[in-house]
Amino acid sequence: xxxVSAIPFLLMALILSILLALSMGxxxxxxxxxxxxxxxxxxxxxxxxxxxxxxxxVGGLLSLAGLLVQNLVKNPLADPYILGISGASASxxxxxxxxxxxxxxxxxxxxxxxAALLSLGFLLLLSSKRTINTQNLLLSGVVIxxxxxxxxxxxxxLSPAASTxxxxxxxxxxxxxxxxxxxxxxxxxxxxxxxxxxxRELDLLARGEFFALKSGVNVKKTNLVILLxxxxxxxxxxxxxxxxxxxxxxxPHLARLLVGNVHARLIPLSALIGAIVLLLADTxxxxxxxxxxxxxxxFTAFFGVPVFIYLLRKRT
Amino acid sequence: MMEIKDLSLxxxxxxxxxxxxxxxxxxxxxAILGKNGAGKTTLLHTLAGLHNYSKGSIKIGGFELNSxxxxxxxxxxxxxxxxxxxxxxxxxxxxxxxGRYAWHKSDTANLEIINQAIQEMExxxxxQKSIQALSGGELRKVEIATILAQDSAVMLLDxxxxxxxxAFRYKLMQKLKGLSQNxxxxxxxxxxxxxxxxxxxxxxxxxxxxxLTGKINDVLTEKNLTKMLGIELPATLKxxxxxxx
Numbered sequence: 001x002x003x004v005s006a007i008p009f010l011l012m013a014l015i016l017s018i019l020l021a022l023s024m025g026x027x028x029x030x031x032x033x034x035x036x037x038x039x040x041x042x043x044x045x046x047x048x049x050x051x052x053x054x055x056x057x058v059g060g061l062l063s064l065a066g067l068l069v070q071n072l073v074k075n076p077l078a079d080p081y082i083l084g085i086s087g088a089s090a091s092x093x094x095x096x097x098x099x100x101x102x103x104x105x106x107x108x109x110x111x112x113x114x115a116a117l118l119s120l121g122f123l124l125l126l127s128s129k130r131t132i133n134t135q136n137l138l139l140s141g142v143v144i145x146x147x148x149x150x151x152x153x154x155x156x157x158l159s160p161a162a163s164t165x166x167x168x169x170x171x172x173x174x175x176x177x178x179x180x181x182x183x184x185x186x187x188x189x190x191x192x193x194x195x196x197x198x199x200r201e202l203d204l205l206a207r208g209e210f211f212a213l214k215s216g217v218n219v220k221k222t223n224l225v226i227l228l229x230x231x232x233x234x235x236x237x238x239x240x241x242x243x244x245x246x247x248x249x250x251x252p253h254l255a256r257l258l259v260g261n262v263h264a265r266l267i268p269l270s271a272l273i274g275a276i277v278l279l280l281a282d283t284x285x286x287x288x289x290x291x292x293x294x295x296x297x298x299f300t301a302f303f304g305v306p307v308f309i310y311l312l313r314k315r316t
Numbered sequence: 317m318m319e320i321k322d323l324s325l326x327x328x329x330x331x332x333x334x335x336x337x338x339x340x341x342x343x344x345x346x347a348i349l350g351k352n353g354a355g356k357t358t359l360l361h362t363l364a365g366l367h368n369y370s371k372g373s374i375k376i377g378g379f380e381l382n383s384x385x386x387x388x389x390x391x392x393x394x395x396x397x398x399x400x401x402x403x404x405x406x407x408x409x410x411x412x413x414x415g416r417y418a419w420h421k422s423d424t425a426n427l428e429i430i431n432q433a434i435q436e437m438e439x440x441x442x443x444q445k446s447i448q449a450l451s452g453g454e455l456r457k458v459e460i461a462t463i464l465a466q467d468s469a470v471m472l473l474d475x476x477x478x479x480x481x482x483a484f485r486y487k488l489m490q491k492l493k494g495l496s497q498n499x500x501x502x503x504x505x506x507x508x509x510x511x512x513x514x515x516x517x518x519x520x521x522x523x524x525x526x527x528l529t530g531k532i533n534d535v536l537t538e539k540n541l542t543k544m545l546g547i548e549l550p551a552t553l554k555x556x557x558x559x560x561x
Contacts, residue, residue: 200417203406203410203414204414204417206404207404207406207411207414208400210366210397211397211400211414213366213386214364214366214390214394214395214397215390215414215415215417215418215466216386216387216389216390216391216417216418217386217417218385218386256405260405260406260407260410260446261404261405261406261410262406262410
């Protein structure tokens with residue numbers, strides 16, 4: 001609702017965060033040497049930069065998925081993690097890892113996407129019978145997420161001990177497997193542009209499906225677009241970094257506080273804030289007890305829990 | 317403008333309406349009267365294309381209602397629902413702007429229409445206020461302004477006077493009367509006085525899926541009102557209600 005655009009500030013914050021992330025780590029590299037010296041190019045180009053790109057794309061993807069799914073189920077407490085969409089992707093992908101099968105990245109993402117889509121679709125099918133309201137929908141999502149938790153625990157228990165730790169790490173969110181650099185950022189950019197086309201529909205849908213329908217929105221088509229995009233975004237994010245909570249929940253709320261229900265601005269804003277938040281959280285995760293690296297999910301939770309409680313209190 | 321032929325409606329296997337046929341023309345201001353649960357809202361939603369009908373046809377501008385695409389339908393028909401939940405944080409101006417969704421006009425043209433609707437509903441001082449912070453009556457005015465901004469040929473209003481103060485009810489009815497020169501307006505209400513004063517035609521639910529339709533003076537009679545309400549009209553009410561008939 002404010003007239004001043006937050007986007008230039010956020011772009012600046014993103015650049016600063018990138019510089020910070022380049023310089024911090026188990027070995028500190030001063031800003032000046034990042035920019036003007038080749039001495040550290042090995043560390044920067046092959047370790048830190050890929051990880052930064054990964055954090056930015058995963059943060060953006062998760063925030064957008066959160067923004068979309070909150071619109072879809074008309075509940076501000078929804079996000080891909082809470083509704084079990086991440087869990088669905090993670091379960092099947094973890095099963096693949098546990099079986100020792102090596103799949104090409106696109107196929108790995110695709111099976112995650114199908115699992116996410118089926119899980120979210122099933123959830124929505126439950127609600128379309130009118131027997132379930134949005135509160136119960138959320139509750140069903142939470143319960144389904146628990147089921148995935150159980151599947152994941154089972155896979156972990158049955159896997160050989162050597163791989164368990166890295167799997168566990170991945171489950172708590174881990175950005176260190178930055179092997180395929182460009183897919184996620186391409187998905188983020190292309191997906192954002194695709195979703196942006198529907199920004200007016202999303203504005204009206206946020207006011208309720210009946211309202212959107214009577215105002216001329218093709219509700220079914222728009223919901224299908226949201227459903228597919230959310231599943232793709234979640235699956236790609238999970239493939240890259242495991243299940244990271246709270247980013248998808250909290251970031252859209254922050255964005256809404258800044259600009260209100262205007263998706264033309266919420267979409268770029270959520271993606272940017274998400275990128276910054278996850279990048280900073282990951283930088284912390286790498287440096288706080290360096291050289292030991294903590295899962296980034298630990299820090300998104302540390303950040304997310306107080307912010308979310310604050311937001312919730314402010315709303316009421 | 318709107319042709320209804322042999323329309324039958326039912327909800328959960330209960331028949332609300334049987335073989336309704338009527339034509340609604342531009343310049344007419346229709347009222348729908350009936351007891352609670354008679355099917356007034358269902359009929360209104362059906363005319364808006366938001367409720368399936370078991371039998372019959374509804375044509376608007378010569379085209380079957382359920383063959384229109386979403387945008388064309390919203391350009392032709394607008395609906396003010398009875399109750400609207402609003403937990404959304406958006407400004408009054410934004411909320412009213414949603415009424416312009418179906419029209420592809422330039423932002424400046426849209427803004428002019430939006431601001432005019434806001435002004436007509438006397439909301440100019442609240443333009444940038446969040447709709448979460450509004451009173452019930454103010455929110456109702458925002459909803460009506462949204463419908464005005466939608467500027468459709470047919471306006472369907474479900475109890476538009478709810479939550480409004482007496483002075484504004486009067487103003488709104490004046491406004492609607494003026495609008496109905498160039499549109500067709502169909503309104504569900506319980507305020508018989510206003511119907512008498514402003515409406516030209518009436519659809520009256522008389523129980524057991526029987527519906528009376530026609531010009532106001534032909535249908536709004538003591539006999540029919542007694543039938544509709546199912547009680548003998550008290551003498552005082554009779555006098556004040558029907559003195560114009």
